[in-house]
Amino acid sequence: MAYSGLTVPIIVMSVFWGVVGGVVPWFIPKGPNRGVINTMLVTCAVCCYLFWLIAILSQLNPLFGPQLKNETVWYLYYHWS
């Protein structure tokens, strides 16, 4: 699906991992494992969000483009519009 803009994915991902790391821990039922589960949720949210953020930031301002074979160029010309 075509889309445009940088803001949509940033908002979606930030909200998603923000919910996972910041909101869900409040809803874990009190029990012996609450501490462990909350730690896991927060650590997971931080790691995964950071990983995604690095991937998108590195492609924000590309300093060079992909080098394609001429056959690939023809294929992409017709199939990726």
Added chain:
Amino acid sequence: MALIFQSEEMCLVQLFFQSESGYCCISELGELGLVQFKDLNPGTTAFQRKFIKEVRRCEEMERILFALLFFLPDPLQSVIEKVDKDLKEINSSHEALKRNLTELLEMKYLLQMIQDFFEETPIDLPDRLTFSSHSLTPSSLSSLCRFVAGVIKQERFPAFERVLWRVCRGNFFLRHSEIQARFEDPVATVEILKKEVFIIFLQGEQFKGKIGKICEGFGLTASHSKALNHCFICDHVILVFFSPKVLNQTNEHRHNVLTSAAVNIQNWKTKVKKMKAIYHTLNLCSIDITQKLVIAEIWCPVSDLSEIHSALIKGSEKSGSSLHPVLHRIESQQTPPTFNRTTSFTSSFQTIIDSYGVGDYQEINPAPFTIITFPFLFAVMFGDCGHGLIMTLFATWMILQEGHFKRLKNELSDTLFSGRYILLLMGLFSVYTGLIYNDCFSKSLSIFASAWNVRAMFQPTGPWTNHTVHSSVTLQLDPVSPGVFSGSPYPFGIDPIWNLSSNKLTFLNSYKMKMSVIFGVVHMLFGIMLSLGNYIHFREPRNILLQFVPEVTFMLALFGYLVFLIIFKWCAVPSSASRRAPSILLHFINMMMFSYPESSDSFLYGSQKRVQIFLVVTALLMVPWMLLVKPLIILKEQKKEQRSTKELVSWQKKRNSESIQHLEVNMGDVFVHQAIHTIEYCLGCVSNTASYLRLWALSLAHAELSEVLWKMVPHVALSARAYLGSLMLTVIFAIFAILTVTILLIMEGLSAFLHALRLHCKFAGVPVTLFAEFSPEMSQ
């Protein structure tokens, strides 16, 4: 209860219970598995312990059980001993019967042979033995001369014959024949012997004596003529027929005893092991003078005190004593052992952390964070969602088949099974990182539209024409040309166009290296934050100021700034400036060497020079702060103490002079310790940051292996033009699957696991005593 951020709070408890209920109480405590016994008789040797007799008894039982197991394909002491005695009797009677049978069989063959011989047609004897020329029947022969008959091993027969010939000078007649049946050697049951029956005719009493001696020398039982007659034959035959039956029955009886023992043997083994453990523990307790009271000291978690108390009451009730045991918590100056309570999920991660070194008592336990960071770092190195999916499915299958796996006692499957939760998390994270790297069995998924547009490179927006495409084999897209790069990057992960390009590695290497450095710095900062937590818990504000602050400042000033540079360059340097884009590596090196070029053109931002100089100087100032300030403060404090104690009376002075000496030695230690810590930290910062580059290295290796496998294996079949290609594809897919599992999953998986383990080294603490709970079942 299970706050596993710190090890559990432990307390020292004294137990008093009656000697009679001692065994039952300790067995109940053993079932609980929550206490560690302190040795109250450290001075005594093993032989002086009170319960050494019982321990010996248990060891004797274990020995019998072990011997029993040897005979098997796999209440206690009296039952076991009875079985042992029975078995011994059966074995010895079995041996005796076999020996008898062998003898009787030999006799039978002997008699048969002699009978045959006597019923034969008359034979021609050599003239020397007869006084008349007519032939003699064997019966008349027997009246003339004596004969000796017996059975000998076939291999010794030639030697026997030779000796006979030499002794009797040929004045004898020997007849022999092989026994058709095979005999078992009663001593070594594997050998099967061949035996010969022989009969010697001779004249004169002297020869009989000599031959008798020869037979004795060869170890044979020889029978003489007088003893042989037909009735004897019958008797012997009957006995020979009965013996096998008796033997069979003996065998059956033995089999029955063994099978009934086999049913119980595993139970007995467990029981005996438990008993031995309980008696060892009783040896650790001290018995008071009246011999009625047993005193034990245990370490146990505070939260489990009530459970332990109820277990002790249960134990004393089981042994029928009226007095309940007494629990008495005492204060102790000793550091308690470290105990981290784990569930079946968290135990595998705790084991990984413990392998580096157990934390101090009540230090922050890094295990709960490791539950996520370890699989995550693995996944960064593994990064393929197809392989990750296979790993997840395999781990899920193992978790669902828990019951089946627990029964399997294979060493390899045990190791694999105990790590099933780790595998599950590793697989799940690998799927995520695989989606971000856009790598699925080395192919990219194009979930969203790519941010790069080839059409825009053609006329009129771009420089290409049909002619350019025809003339050059490779063409590079230019992000500066309008429309080629859409301006907003691929929303989730790496753009799929990079998979189709030939300079993919140039882009990916830069991305992955920077990613590794960022994650390295973040992980290390997190480790330092944990140490802050320790300082706060143990209430050492001095350490916060003297160690934590300089450490964090040093790290942030240098490597935090590096991370800032990376992110700034990503965000702020536009594609149009690509020709003069500054190289972060060069800038960082120049920063450390304080060398700045004349033109301010290549800076990333305006005040870069001033900021960088400030940061480097700050970092360099942190080094003496870490190195010198803490030892100097300790020195000053001790000098103050020294001065105040010098005003005391002489006998106190004497005592303090010893302690002053002690303090001086400590000062040297303190300086050295601090120097080591500083050097280790500073150099460690640099080397550890670099070592995180293995995240890049391994993910590159995995991606390349994956791509090569694809190109060499399925690609061949998929690009085949004949109809045979579909058949080839089936075969080749099998090869592809096998190679994927063995090379990419198992080999790469183990390699990434190892490296992720190595990266978690920084959470290692000083090894201290781990809580060794008393639980006899654990040793199974």
